[in-house]
Amino acid sequence: MAPLRIGVVRYLNTAPLIEGLDAAENIELIAAVPAHIAGMVQENKVQIGLVSTIDVARSLTPLTLIPKGIIGCDGPTLTVRVFSMCPPEKITTLAMDTDSHTSAALAQIILWHQYGLRPRTVEFDARERMTHGSDTGELWPETMLLIGDKVVTDSPPAVRYPYQIDLGEAWKELTGLPFVYAIWMCPSSIAGTPAVRTAAALLERQRLRNEQRLDWIVSTRAAEKGWPDDLARRYLGERLRFSCGPREREAIVRFLDEATQLGLVPACSPEWFDAEIGIES
Structure with missing residues (x-):
């Protein structure tokens, strides 16, 4: 069989x-x-x-x-995060980790409810650090969603990304749900x-x-x-x-x-x- x-x-x-x-x-x-x-x-x-x-x-x-x-x-999740160089209310483009579909949607839901934002979204290959459509390989975009082990093992430098949103925590605050x-x-x-x-x-x-x-x-x-x-x-x-x-x-x-x-x-x-x-x- x-x-x-x-x-x-x-x-x-x-x-x-x-x-x-x-x-x-x-x-x-x-x-x-x-x-x-x-x-x-x-x-x-x-x-x-x-x-x-x-x-x-x-x-x-x-x-x-x-x-x-x-x-x-059911609250903070650690490994699903938006990293931003600018305050969240000033986000215009969100580079989205190509490993995920659900987290990409969740990020957009949270940015809409918390800040009234519908940023432009682009795909981001976090392993290659390459934004879709770019061949320059700029190391890290201004604002990005990252998921998985790499958030811990290969995260961007915190000094460059003073603004971070844990999406599990933000969802809990929004809905009271896991x-x-x-x-x-x-x-x-x-x-x-x-x-x-x-x-x-x-x-x-x-x-x-x-x-x-x-x-x-x-x-x-x-x-x-x-x-x-x-x-x-x-x-x-x-x-x-x-x-x-x-x-x-x-x-x-x-x-x-x-x-x-x-x-x-x-x-x-x-x-x-x-x-x-x-x-x-």
């Missing part, structure tokens, strides 16, 4: 969801940056993916959300199949197991990702959320509504996986 392929992201913050999955029978993990996972699901390169939340509203293939694990926060950056998803057409049900149960079991061994995950993975152990332990154990409950579901719906109101995505009512019936409205 062909293995079920699962699209994953290999940041430190995904380790509590995916650590140990590669040892499971009939499972193949395929890694990519968050912005690419939805496309892999749509193109059937993977059957389940840790998909950027906003992409459920952009996907041409109907997707079902599987609430067996998320990358989320925020969900990514969640397991699959094509709705296969949500009721035995393979997906079995995989969903595995994802839940592995998340619960990893919850009990965060110290081991930190000691095993932090250094290879370039994180100090103590910071990694606080990040995974205190800043982030990995389980999807009623407040997280509410937060996803609110986020999609906010993105729709800004014209970033079409209106979307997400479908949710149910272990008994495959899909619930």
Whole structure:
């Protein structure tokens, strides 16, 4: 039997969801940056993916959300930040980390609500430090969104960026809700199949197991990702959320509504996986 392929992201913050999955029978993990996972699901390169939340509203293939694990926060998140050389109210252009879709939408929502801004947006390859359409390689743009491990391991010099916005914290202040950056998803057409049900149960079991061994995950993975152990332990154990409950579901719906109101995505009512019936409205 062909293995079920699962699209994953290999940041430190995904380790509590995916650590140990590669040892499971009939499972193949395929890694990519968050912005690419939805496309892999749509193109059937993977059957389940840790998909950027906003992409459920952009996907041409109907997707079902599987609430067996998320990358989320309930306040400051540390690794999703806007860095600016100028005061936020003077931002005119936002260079957006090409690794992310959800955080790019969230940044625009926060800038609109907090400052009444709709800045011009450009893509920014943070690894190459290259703004889309530029061949000069200016090292850092005036204002940029960065996500992931590089916010800690390769962040811009703070002296050049005195203004920073932690987007998880800003969302909490705006809505009182947690925020969900990514969640397991699959094509709705296969949500009721035995393979997906079995995989969903595995994802839940592995998340619960990893919850009990965060110290081991930190000691095993932090250094290879370039994180100090103590910071990694606080990040995974205190800043982030990995389980999807009623407040997280509410937060996803609110986020999609906010993105729709800004014209970033079409209106979307997400479908949710149910272990008994495959899909619930």
